[in-house]
Amino acid sequence: MDKMPKWADVVLIPLISLVLAAILSALVILGIGEDPIAAVKLMVSGALGSTYGWGYTLYYATNFLFTGLAVSVAFHARLFNIGGEGQAMLGGLGVALVCLYIPWPHWSLALIFASLGAALFGAAWAAIPAYLQAKRGSHIVITTIMFNFIAAAVLNYVLVNLLRPEGSMDPATARFAEAVHLPSLHELLAPIGIEFSKAAPANVSFLVALAACVAVWLLIWRTKLGYEIRAYGNSEYGALYAGISPVKITMIAMLISGGLAGMMATNNVMGEAERLVLNSTEGAGFIGIAVALMGRSHPFGVFLAAILFGFLYQGGAELALWTSIPRELIVVIQALVILFTGALDNMVRGPLERIFLALRRGKA
């Protein structure tokens, strides 16, 4: 018999962890001599108080949805993919190549193929660590970390030496053609009579990200492959006994993971910057770790966590703009979320299990 009801495991523990992270964050804000309540108010009004704020919140959330899903899929196979950042960087390269060298007639066609290109490049970048883990037993955490650094070097080289337009000093590609410009939420919502800020970068990729959430849910819980991934993640030996190939699952889970991380580039490269620049990912690959941990690797949880981190990101930018609190506050909050929901999980779980056992005994 379980020590705890399932809802407590899925809802209560993340919630308590989140509250603990929030309390500590508040203490940090107090520590640097600012008012936490005023800070939260400013963040809420800046990130959720206008369609402009929402536009940014959803834009960031789109990034985190992709990288969060990427980390989640790998997590189900008990593979800790820290390489989302590198995979997303390479995904950006895929998007840039598709958008720069093919004259697309319409953005919708371009988006489909840019997504494919991004997924392909991201997956290819994840394939090497996956292969090395599956076949040669190298630790995927270390190899994906190394691949983040290698990706940064590759991108730097490509942007400086190969894709930089003639006469430009900036290590970046040329601007994409007007035809591949992705419609923003403003352009999508205006025809149906909803006013949305023109300046905000949220775009149609958000809908792609939502579709990806549904697709991942279907994959993990409604297909044989998903079952095999979860079975492998639960018990490698059990899966082996059931005839599931560890090599196959490791490869497939990491390819999907890398592909999802790569697809993030449709949002930031194609939807926002409309050209590939250095450091276009802005750490979203790492935030995916926090998002997946908080969302318990479930697509709906990832969705909620991505919105929360989108809010934190945009709120943090507003804080940095209007107060002397630097944007790095978000990094601290992110660290605390990872710490409490990921590493100190048992600290919350232990006492909670005891409470539930005591309650049950009281009833019996």
Next chain:
Amino acid sequence: MDFLTLIQVLDSTVRLATPLLLACLAGLFSERAGIFDIGLEGKMLMAAFFSAAVAATTGNVWLGLLAGIASSLVLSGLHGLASITFRGNQLISGVAINFLAAGMTVLIAQDWFQQGGRTPSLFSGGRFEPLSLPFADALADVPVLGPIYSELLSGHSVLVYLAFLAVPATAWILFGTRFGLRLRAVGENPAAVDTAGVSVVGLRYAAVMICGLLCGIAGAYLATALQAGFVKDMTAGRGFIALAALIFAKWRPWHALGACLLFGLLQAVALRFQNIEIGNFVIPVQMMDALPYILTVVILAGFVGKAVPPKAGGEPYVKER
């Protein structure tokens, strides 16, 4: 390349290898005891900030060093709490520590100094000055050996010599003392150590704390000796290169020295020569930057000798099993 250039490159190799070496030995203690630590980067960064901040405020670099070590020890304690006491995931804890350090350093720096997340520049007294070995000046003019002695061996800060002395010290502690034997055993087979009546938790905490101490010195070296003050994200991936060196060295102290010198050399060469031409072929600077990471991946894949980590590494020890 002429002789003097060679000496200068080797000199900067030593400088750049020092923080790697300290962090690498730090990881060595921790991982030999079975605690994976990808938070080396974060501990170094935190120590770099606090050492620079205290050295800037007090004008005393030794107080700075102590503050750096203390801050690194706090993060080590956190890692121990998460991965030993609460048996959490060591990798996730390490990731969290890296982010915590990256955020907190800038946050506190901005609050204390209002200089955009950096500390004020350090002046004499607030920095570790280069030590001049005896007769360095007098011997400088002797051909070949003179420059080697006066440029390469002399003229480093005390922390450099400390780092290099830490190599034999580590080798002795790990392989020559009872503590070291137990520490290695706890990374291979904690149940056996437990059965022998030695505290697994105590040993692992000890290892994690030694790790914190060495990371603290590494961070202080970065901010108060290699550079004059703390700037945002100044560790710049050194923690991960140290981790790479550790794998390269297959978790052995003397090999760690070799690996760190190699990676230090790569950094020194990349710094000095941007693109290296060999005949018609140009090695781009980005290739040099990525080389330590590529080497690590190759090593990990077992193509150049197999790197086998301590057996119980990454696994929390559960007594009642």
